[in-house]
Amino acid sequence: MPQEQSFHLPLRASQIDQYDQTCKHLFSQKVILAYILRDYVPGFENCSIQQMMNDYLHDPMEADPFTNALTGMTNDRGHLRYDLLFSVKIPGGQKMYLNVEPQGLIKKNEAIMKRVLYYSSEMISSQYGTVFTGSHYEYLRRCCGIWIVFKAPKKHQNRVYQLKVQGDAMLETQFGKEISELCESVVICLGEPDEAPKGSSLRLLDILFSRTMCAKEKEMRVFKEYGITLEREEGSDMPTFGEAMMEVMEYEAKQKYLAIGKDEGKKEGREEEKVNGILKMAEVLRSLNLSQTEIIEKIQKSYSMSYDEIRMIIS
Structure with missing residues (x-):
């Protein structure tokens, strides 16, 4: 040892x-x-x-x-x-x-x-x-x-x-x-x-x-x-490190929610599948400890919806 x-x-x-x-x-x-x-x-x-x-x-x-x-x-x-x-x-x-x-x-x-x-x-x-x-x-x-x-x-x-x-x-x-x-x-x-x-x-x-x-x-x-x-402080989790690691996390999240969007029929515009896709994207983005505003803004880049429409879905 x-x-x-x-x-x-x-x-x-x-x-x-x-x-x-x-x-x-x-x-x-x-x-x-x-x-x-x-x-x-x-x-x-x-x-x-x-x-x-x-x-x-x-x-x-x-x-x-x-x-x-x-x-x-x-x-x-x-x-x-x-x-x-x-x-x-x-x-x-x-x-x-x-x-x-x-x-x-x-x-x-x-x-x-x-x-x-x-x-x-x-x-x-x-x-x-x-x-x-x-x-x-x-x-x-x-x-x-x-x-x-x-x-x-x-x-x-x-x-x-x-x-x-x-x-x-x-x-x-x-x-x-x-x-x-x-x-x-x-x-x-x-x-x-x-x-x-x-x-x-x-x-x-x-x-x-x-x-x-x-x-x-x-x-x-x-x-x-x-x-x-x-x-570590009691009850804490092992953190991810640095601005560089945040870049990796965002990259991984982007790949996940792009795949989710495709799987959920985003391009076909089916409402139910669109909502499911948004919810799954929000779940991935929350794992990055982003604020709700940041989550909504990132989802808006993939879906042609207003801020309030997305907020109603993920709240």
């Missing part, structure tokens, strides 16, 4: 910004970050989870001018915003910047890898004026982006993609491997937990973000396999 760790998991929230805060809370937990760093970030592979939590991940995470989310400063860079930005120690005493980006869907034809590369490059250029000035590029710090994709196409599920500077053998010989590790990114595409390696951070994330497991099952599996205790 792994050494037991614990962290507090907040209550389910109904608003997108509260979902987002819950997601950020989860990824701010040292034990979760430790598993990710151990598996995917060079330099940590020989460290134990406990060692990383004690020696390299501070509580609270160490603040400095660049890790703006921790100092009260904005971490917006024009139209770009980092979801979670940390400063962590590397074995050897140096510091690196770690950006965690929850991602809902990989949409068709989306240039996800180019976006990942852009964010990582921005972490490098953003250090000017905070970490170094003038021509003192020797003070540049290592950066790593961790992207968690909740709903990837089947061919990408339970796959991990790594992007980094790739030089020839002469580069590391002459300048050291710190150059090839200066800017790197990891894209983790979640899938079914039982298809991921046991004890891996991929499997841990698969369990935590599973859409098919109930809260109790998640708690039991995380404790049994990782020695981590999920602490």
Whole structure:
């Protein structure tokens, strides 16, 4: 049995910004970050989870001018915003910047890898004026982006993609491997937990973000396999996480009620079947914790009916 760790998991929230805060809370937990760093970030592979939590991940995470989310400063860079930005120690005493980006869907034809590369490059250029000035590029710090994709196409599920500077053998010989590790990114595409390696951070994330497991099952599996205790308020349910997860939920709901509309003869306009279709759509949308106004507005996009007509049906 792994050494037991614990962290507090907040209550389910109904608003997108509260979902987002819950997601950020989860990824701010040292034990979760430790598993990710151990598996995917060079330099940590020989460290134990406990060692990383004690020696390299501070509580609270160490603040400095660049890790703006921790100092009260904005971490917006024009139209770009980092979801979670940390400063962590590397074995050897140096510091690196770690950006965690929850991602809902990989949409068709989306240039996800180019976006990942852009964010990582921005972490490098953003250090000017905070970490170094003038021509003192020797003070540049290592950066790593961790992207968690909740709903990837089947061919990408339970796959991990790594992007980094790739030089020839002469580069590391002459300048050291710190150059090839200066800017790197990891894209983790979640899938079914039982298809991921046991004890891996991929499997841990698969369990935590599973859409098919109930809260109790998640708690039991995380404790049994990782020695981590999920602490929740009595009577609460395991929440879904972040704006990205809300995007997944809305996508799934849309697919369900489009299928419902087709099955119920919406196009034929039969009143009884139309009412049944609306009621089933409302039931699906309520599972997203949407307000009645939001539910009605979404139903209106599929049915040519007034706000009051739909309200009378679903009330």
